[in-house]
Amino acid sequence: MPGTVLRLDAIDAGYGALGVLHEIDLSVGEGEVVALIGANGAGKSTLLSVASGLIRPRAGRVWLRGSDVTGWPAERLVRRGLAHVPERRRLFATMTVLENLLLGAHARFGHEPRAAIDIDVERAFTMFPHLARRARQLAGSLSGGEQQMLAIARGLMSRPAILLLDEPSLGLAPLVAREIFKVVGALPEQGCAVLIVEQNVRAALAVASRGYVIELGRISKHTSAAALIDDPEVHQAYMGVRREARLAVGAGRAHL
DSSP: OOOEEEEEEEEEEEETTEEEEEEEEEEEETTOEEEEEOOTTSSHHHHHHHHTTSSOOSEEEEEETTEEOTTOOHHHHHHHTEEEEOTTOOOOTTSBHHHHHHHHTGGGBTTBOHHHHHHHHHHHHHHOHHHHTTTTSBGGGSOHHHHHHHHHHHHHTTOOSEEEEEOTTTTOOHHHHHHHHHHHHHGGGGTOEEEEEOSOHHHHHHHOSEEEEEETTEEEEEEEHHHHHTOHHHHHHHSSSOHHHHHHHHHHHHTO
16 A cells, blocks of 8 residues: 555644634545545635645644644745645746746755756656747746646656645646646656646546545545546536436437
8 A cells, every 4th residue: 555645634724714624634645646626715725735834724734754744834845745836837937947947946956966957857848848949938928838837847846755736727728738637647657646626627537546525625525536527416516517417418419
């Protein structure tokens, strides 16, 4: 059985007097992609922010690679093996693609040979060939899809044990989104587990091994990705149509 990379135990968190997360239990193991599903405002981004040290929980513990890291600042968690790619990318727009990648490796400078970092730059360019052709281009001038590729590649430059992804396909064309999900699905083979929050529930579950459903700040379901794909309640709430209705429509079209 794979070891646990990230674990949240009985997490409560919020903003000021507003409670957002309540008694959250969640884990991600080595070699896993885990999907976190929920409606807007359910607490998904807050959960990622707690895991990455941007928000301190009011109660509960955060464990990373076997260590209690509750309350650790984000930069210390990066050194411990966690990278967070937030929604809307948040790149350094006036810096080049290459400069953004090197900033992603800032915690490694002084601790590793520069050659090792350069190897990972080339790895990023192999993973996302679009970026290789734009290495000297300003990040702010890239297309939305290229910016998302750069945000993911920058996160991977820290050599994380786990990558937290917040809405990586938001606003992207379907072809670009498919390319990104293909990369995400392959990350565990490269030693990087993934916790993904994604509006395209079907695509996220297609690359995940397990999934959690969060409703009003509480985990309401936790099972295999395959079981969630076949769950009528998940279809109705997050895939836009009842499974039975889809089947009926498909049967009707067969007679046209």
